[in-house]
Amino acid sequence: MKPPVICIVGKSKRMKLMIMQELISKLKARGLRVGALKYHKHGDFEIDIEGKDTWKYANAGADTVAIISSVKFAVIKKANSKxxxxxxxEKHFTDCNIVLADGFTLSDKPRIIVIDSEEDIELFKRGCELVAVIDKNVGREDISGLVNKVVRFCCL
Structure with a gap:
């Protein structure tokens, strides 16, 4: 079963990161399995380490590379399209109760908008359901109210 997805969108990278971290931590403290997804809008990215075996496999042309240990695994897959x-x-997060997605402003998913000004609401809403609108100056201490909104919104 697909878990609910909430996108955290806005201009302030630092605040989106802080909100993602705090939400993950506080939702985990409630016993929930939380997935985190990041949209990288700058094209190619590298999460592998240059010179390591998996990096060499990818550089040799492998379309899919995986690394597996006794406690975790990672798969890096070339995509023909976005x-x-x-x-x-559906493929990677079905074991989660909720997925928080950093970015994905073009998706149709519900969202938390981090605003610099009131104009940002319409800029980032794009017809999607709003979970919350957060001022970029919110402090970590104000996140518990947001956690409650997220839990209620997703019926967790």
Whole structure:
């Protein structure tokens, strides 16, 4: 079963990161399994370490590379086109109770908007359901109210 997805969108990278971290931590403290998804709008990215075996496999042309240990695994897959958020969730996040997605401003998913000004609400809403609107100056101490909104919104 696909978990609910909430996108954290806005201009302030620092605040989106802080909100993601705090939400993950506080939702985990409630016993929930939380997935985190990041949209990288700058094209190619590297999460592997240059010179390591998996990096060498990818540089040799492998379309999919995986690394597995006794406690975790990672798969790096070349994409012929931009993967859709629903496909990624369906394939990799079904064991989660909720997925928080940093970015994905073009998706149709519900969102938390981090605003610099009131104009940002319409800029980032794009017809999607709003979970919350957060001022970029919110402090970590104000996040518990947001956690409660997220839990209620997702019926967790």
């Amino acid at each position: 993967p859709e958020i629903d496909d990624i969730i």
